[in-house]
């Protein structure tokens with residue numbers, strides 16, 4: 001069962017499915033795991049023994065192509081969790097299904113194959129081989145797979161280009177800045193074309209500016225490669241920027257699991273609320289949530305006179321033109337329509353094209369666009385159907401409401 005998961009279910013089958021995962025560090029592991037059903041017994045044993053519960057009955061699903069963020073303070077169990085996904089740490093009990101296979105049942109040979117082909121990991125401290133140059137580091141995973149030199153260099157070179165390291169193939173990794181070393185780490189992970197990319201605080205050691213840049217580059221890469229990513233961070237700002245969904249961990253448990261919007265607007269407990277208070281809701285709320293009702297929308301069969309009349313009635317000097325499925329075709333302003341000089345139907349006129357915004361765009365990303373534009377910006381869905389308008393007033397109001405909300409927290 002998903003914990004506190006209020007997200008709409010994805011229609012896809014999960015690629016990672018973790019059920020009741022426990023990890024206890026200490027000498028009483030077996031005793032604890034074999035204790036009677038129910039976690040109260042386990043807690044009691046633990047209290048007496050002083051062992052550490054790093055993972056406490058953790059369950060979640062990750063869907064293909066998703067960026068799934070695990071967030072929590074130091075010691076909350078994040079690294080233990082991703083390490084279990086690779087079986088770098090053996091869980092004390094529970095199930096880890098990946099591609100419908102229970103990886104906890106793998107023997108050593110199967111596990112090796114799985115690690116080489118399905119998963120790749122990017123670590124906080126890069127984990128590069130210091131005596132090898134950039135391209136040999138990037139090609140390392142392919143070398144382990146026994147791919148010959150020409151081929152692996154070709155793939156690695158291509159991936160180094162993608163992460164912005166074109167021309168650095170021969171450099172020693174020790175000559176590179178932190179950000180560049182982590183690009184090598186990323187290239188190395190991606191050269192093996194893994195199904196799943198695990199990233200354990202990959203940008204934590206970097207300067208804030210570089211960190212933000214790496215975050216954006218990862219988002220661009222992800223848009224192109226569509227990997228399934230499990231990304232660990234202790235930074236909520238980073239989590240809401242890159243996460244499709246976020247699992248918040250505390251003391252080895254997932255205390256909330258949801259989209260950034262769900263977590264920021266509806267924190268599950270006071271602890272998460274405290275965490276989220278500095279994040280502006282405008283970073284996670286979609287423009288659709290503040291869209292104004294449609295007005296001044298006409299089909300191409302409308303006539304010039306009808307539109308001019310509409311403009312006079314409403315005092316709005318613009319009109320959006322749609323086809324009969326309500327798909328956005330263009331835009332016309334008062335000046336253009338008055339220049340028409342006759343009462344032709346719209347379909348005979350040249351319409352200006354106006355770039356719409358997708359309804360899932362977050363408010364903060366459209367502020368500049370709405371302020372730069374004298375008219376509302378049309379909002380469309382995946383099918384280019386006009387669903388609402390983003391107006392200056394609505395955007396400013398969202399910011400004002402957020403400021404009030406943050407004050408009252």
Ligand SMILES: Nc1ncnc2c1ncn2[C@@H]1O[C@H](COP(=O)(O)OP(=O)(O)OP(=O)(O)O)[C@@H](O)[C@H]1O
Nearest residue numbers: 025052054072073074075076077078079080081234
């Ligand atoms: N090998 C180990 N032996 C004993 N205890 C461990 C071991 N590894 C982790 N722990 C404990 O398990 C808990 C979870 O640790 P983990 O490293 O998973 O946390 P984390 O969320 O990744 O923290 P950080 O943000 O500091 O990396 C902590 O209390 C930690 O001390």
Ligand SMILES: [Mg+2]
Nearest residue numbers: 078079080200
């Ligand atoms: Mg960690």
